[in-house]
Amino acid sequence: MRRAIGALTTAGALTVGLVAATPSAAASVRYASHTVADGSGAPCTQADPCSLFDAVTYAGAGDTVQLTADEYYLDRQLEVLVDNLTIRGPSGVGAPGAFIAYVIFRDQASGGLADSAHKLLIRGDSTHFERLAISGTATGSGVLIGAGDSTKNGQSYDRVLITNFGDSLALVGHGAAVRNSVVQQTGPGNTGTAVNLSGTISSSTVYSRNATAIAADDNYLASDTGCSLSIRNTLGWGGYANLVADAGGSGCATVSIDYDYSWIPAGSGGPLGGGQRVSAGGTITSLGHNLADLPVVFDPTSPDDSYLGNWVLPVDSPAIDVGCSGAGCTDHDYYGRPRPIAAANDAGAMEQSLFPQIPSSPEVGSISPNSAALSATIASPGLGTDYAIEIRREGTGDWRSVGTGSAAEPFTSRQVSATAGDLIPDARYETRIRVTNDRGTTASGLTSFTAASLEIDVAGVKAKVTKKKATVKSKATVNGTGRISQKITTGKASKKRTICTVSKPAAAAGTYSLTCTLTKKARKQLRSDALKVKVTTTVQPTVGSSASTSSRLTIPRRR
Numbered sequence: 001m002r003r004a005i006g007a008l009t010t011a012g013a014l015t016v017g018l019v020a021a022t023p024s025a026a027a028s029v030r031y032a033s034h035t036v037a038d039g040s041g042a043p044c045t046q047a048d049p050c051s052l053f054d055a056v057t058y059a060g061a062g063d064t065v066q067l068t069a070d071e072y073y074l075d076r077q078l079e080v081l082v083d084n085l086t087i088r089g090p091s092g093v094g095a096p097g098a099f100i101a102y103v104i105f106r107d108q109a110s111g112g113l114a115d116s117a118h119k120l121l122i123r124g125d126s127t128h129f130e131r132l133a134i135s136g137t138a139t140g141s142g143v144l145i146g147a148g149d150s151t152k153n154g155q156s157y158d159r160v161l162i163t164n165f166g167d168s169l170a171l172v173g174h175g176a177a178v179r180n181s182v183v184q185q186t187g188p189g190n191t192g193t194a195v196n197l198s199g200t201i202s203s204s205t206v207y208s209r210n211a212t213a214i215a216a217d218d219n220y221l222a223s224d225t226g227c228s229l230s231i232r233n234t235l236g237w238g239g240y241a242n243l244v245a246d247a248g249g250s251g252c253a254t255v256s257i258d259y260d261y262s263w264i265p266a267g268s269g270g271p272l273g274g275g276q277r278v279s280a281g282g283t284i285t286s287l288g289h290n291l292a293d294l295p296v297v298f299d300p301t302s303p304d305d306s307y308l309g310n311w312v313l314p315v316d317s318p319a320i321d322v323g324c325s326g327a328g329c330t331d332h333d334y335y336g337r338p339r340p341i342a343a344a345n346d347a348g349a350m351e352q353s354l355f356p357q358i359p360s361s362p363e364v365g366s367i368s369p370n371s372a373a374l375s376a377t378i379a380s381p382g383l384g385t386d387y388a389i390e391i392r393r394e395g396t397g398d399w400r401s402v403g404t405g406s407a408a409e410p411f412t413s414r415q416v417s418a419t420a421g422d423l424i425p426d427a428r429y430e431t432r433i434r435v436t437n438d439r440g441t442t443a444s445g446l447t448s449f450t451a452a453s454l455e456i457d458v459a460g461v462k463a464k465v466t467k468k469k470a471t472v473k474s475k476a477t478v479n480g481t482g483r484i485s486q487k488i489t490t491g492k493a494s495k496k497r498t499i500c501t502v503s504k505p506a507a508a509a510g511t512y513s514l515t516c517t518l519t520k521k522a523r524k525q526l527r528s529d530a531l532k533v534k535v536t537t538t539v540q541p542t543v544g545s546s547a548s549t550s551s552r553l554t555i556p557r558r559r
Helices: 052-057 520-526
Strands: 029-031 064-066 071-074 078-080 086-088 101-105 120-122 128-136 143-148 156-164 169-179 182-185 193-202 205-208 212-217 228-232 235-238 241-246 255-260 276-278 282-286 363-367 372-380 385-393 400-407 412-420 428-437 440-443 447-450 456-465 470-478 482-490 497-506 510-517 531-540 547-555
Touching (some): 052 078, 143 156, 182 193, 241 255, 241 282, 372 428, 412 428, 456 547, 470 482, 470 531, 470 547
Parallel strands (some): 064 086, 169 193, 193 228
Antiparallel strands (some): 235 241, 363 372, 470 510
């Protein structure tokens, strides 16, 4: 469906009373903070940043507006008034769900602009957007990004996530380049469009829940800024139409679209979307390397499909390990990671993650006072992946590795395990697994556990008395390491005295034989009477609480 937007084809439409700043003699970086109010007078330096509105509105030609990884809320239109302005978020490699710079236009119900109003207007040539997300609600004749002056061209969008929650256009571009980006339009009705532009789309994902994903419609284009669109290595899906070429307006005599190394189904229905539509003067050409309509790359009609949650391709998607690797594609994905996994770039903006994957936090198996069995599952994305299972005392900052290794099996899950030793009985620990390849490092969530208590059991306590000496033998079983000490006493209160001591190290859990030799005085006493004794055996760890057990024994008289 088509909806005319007159403001896009009139150079001076929707001027809001702002005068472009005089271009500075030398291009500069203007720093914007989400905590600074509009009109603060701040100089937009790194030490003293200004608001996003002030940074963009009063920028000079060639300037860069630098954002931090925060949320920038806007209740007013934002206009680009100069040529060669770059608006970018922070650099760095993230992962699906990682926080980036968000530019958020509040909707009308939340006190923002009217939903039918344009949100981000472009009145300069060669505006560049990099490493950020822009979202808002544009309805009716409103456009989220790109309204303003249809004679301005050369816009670029690199690693940008654009979301229009309304029923109108998300992005309009003239001679534009969209690469490594995601553009989605999720509002109701079939009159909206995610992307309508002339230029190029590469290594991107474009989605419209109910309407059109990608269009070259000359109601929004002009012959002086181009009437053609080339698409490479891109996924396009729309509930009403996946791809539209329409020259039925007044902007272009003909409109042409070609696409290659992409999945933009020509068929329609269910998971194939709305198919392709050509109107008067429009042509769509499928070149020789596109994915077949079936099997589907992803199924947006399925509520269980995780693709729409994080835009990473399902592991069984036919778009993995296909696509181009030449000049027609870009070589980094939405998160800035190198794209190729196998011989070619995966299609779409956020393909199978090149970071090693950890499905869940480590599991803890058998636990003793001094050790714990740890295991985790990792998946290697076709690259050599090193892992380290790590542990630390809860509340401390230092991790120590208890098991390392490598996994090189491509796109398969593998369980790895290690035994954590040198634990302190009854102490609280937390464990994680950290995996690294040449694309970066990923760490799992934490799993907490408590080391077991130290225990001791003594059996077979027997006395042996000869003419020369008396001994008590026993077997002590411990479930951990420490020093085993045995003390034998006789008497009570003030008359209590120790008649025997013995100790030996327990280097591991197990059973240890003890032989305690009574003092000469005790042996002498046995010549006249039996001795009632108490046998106390203790295991003491290097650090932590000890464990003890006691028993009573009567040693018979022997002359």
